Amino acid sequence: MTHYDTTVMTSTPAESQTVKVLDYSRALVEADVNQQTINKIAAKRATQHEQHSTELRAIRVEYFDLEEQLRHRKEDAVSAVESKREGEAKAASDEITKLEEPIRLVKRVLLFKKVQKEGNNPVGHPTIHAYNDRELSVIGSLSDTSTLVLDVVLAENDKPKNKYSLVIVGNSAFRSILEPPHYYGAPFNTFGERCDIESGIRDFPTKEELQAWFAKNKMKILADYIKSHTETEAEYLIVAANCNTPEWEKAYWKDRKDYYENHYSHGTEQPEYAVVCSELNKLEN
Numbered sequence: 001m002t003h004y005d006t007t008v009m010t011s012t013p014a015e016s017q018t019v020k021v022l023d024y025s026r027a028l029v030e031a032d033v034n035q036q037t038i039n040k041i042a043a044k045r046a047t048q049h050e051q052h053s054t055e056l057r058a059i060r061v062e063y064f065d066l067e068e069q070l071r072h073r074k075e076d077a078v079s080a081v082e083s084k085r086e087g088e089a090k091a092a093s094d095e096i097t098k099l100e101e102p103i104r105l106v107k108r109v110l111l112f113k114k115v116q117k118e119g120n121n122p123v124g125h126p127t128i129h130a131y132n133d134r135e136l137s138v139i140g141s142l143s144d145t146s147t148l149v150l151d152v153v154l155a156e157n158d159k160p161k162n163k164y165s166l167v168i169v170g171n172s173a174f175r176s177i178l179e180p181p182h183y184y185g186a187p188f189n190t191f192g193e194r195c196d197i198e199s200g201i202r203d204f205p206t207k208e209e210l211q212a213w214f215a216k217n218k219m220k221i222l223a224d225y226i227k228s229h230t231e232t233e234a235e236y237l238i239v240a241a242n243c244n245t246p247e248w249e250k251a252y253w254k255d256r257k258d259y260y261e262n263h264y265s266h267g268t269e270q271p272e273y274a275v276v277c278s279e280l281n282k283l284e285n
Contacts, residue, residue, distance in 0.1 A: 106251065111177050112239040113252045122146035123171040126195040128153065128188045135164075136188050139211060142221060147173040147233050150197065150222065154210055157187035162203035164210045168222060170197040178232045181225055246283060253280040 123146070130136035134156035142150035150170035157165050165187050171194055172180050181199040190198075201221060204210040214221075256276045260267030267273055 108177070109239050109243050109248065110252055110255050112236050113243065113248065114176065114256075115173055115236065116240060117252070123149050123173050124194070125149050125151055126169045126171060126190060127193050128169060128190055128195075130155070130188055134158075134187065135207075140214065140218070142168065142218070143170070143226060143229075147236075148226075148229050150226070152214060152218075152221075153188070154207060155187045157203065159203060162205055164204045164207050166201040166204070166210050166214060168197060168199045168201060169195055172196050172229060174229065174232045174236065178225075178228055181222060250280070250283045253283065 126149075128136065136153065136155050138151045139154045140152035142152060144150075148170065149172075150168055153165075153167045153169055155165045155167055156163060167186050167188075168181075169186075169190075170180075172178065175196045180197040182196070183198060183200055186198055186200060199222060202210075202213065204213065253276055257273075257280055260270060260273040260276060264270070
């Protein structure tokens with residue numbers, strides 16, 4: 001019930017009930033006054049809203065500038081620390097690289113001495129076997145020295161068109177020092193025999209085309225590898241001439257001892273380990 005409602009009772013008690021009657025006159029008087037009040041409140045609210053909006057814009061501008069200043073300060077601080085970190089890391093890496101130079105040289109010399117100790121010179125020619133009686137023949141050579149053998153092989157494959165493959169097979173005394181070119185899938189088998197180098201060069205429709213191409217391009221085949229191998233052999237000869245001292249012998253056997261003890265599963269149980277220990281004892285006693 002609003003304050004514009006009144007109630008009346010019916011004439012008989014039995015029929016007594018409340019009847020709502022609106023106070024129309026009072027509403028008419030107050031409506032105009034209230035509307036004016038509402039308009040004033042709305043106007044004040046609009047003014048306040050605009051004032052607050054202005055204040056908020058000012059705050060956002062002020063703090064945007066502060067935030068930008070803080071962001072730039074943060075970025076400058078982070079950049080300064082990162083630059084310092086990168087500079088220190090590079091200086092450390094450069095120092096380590098410089099300190100590692102003799103270490104790398106010693107490791108390389110020990111690899112050459114291992115080649116020398118193993119006595120793999122001269123290296124032999126790989127033995128190859130044809131699949132299913134396919135044609136297979138050695139038609140030339142790129143190298144035939146005590147340290148590098150490179151045989152040129154004509155091998156029949158199972159392709160319908162380019163039926164003949166030109167493949168280079170060989171062995172290198174420096175396979176542990178200079179990575180030899182090798183791929184799997186040659187159209188012949190070595191049955192597990194030593195074949196350090198196995199490089200497919202190109203396939204041809206006929207044997208004649210293969211042989212003609214080989215004759216024309218022989219000097220280009222594996223040219224980079226052959227050049228590196230020649231340089232490696234020259235280095236090997238220098239090492240052999242300058243590093244056959246007792247100190248280098250001791251360094252070699254200590255390195256082999258470490259290999260069997262720390263880098264070879266059950267290495268100390270291998271017969272070679274006893275030989276290593278014996279040679280090292282001779283040098284130390």
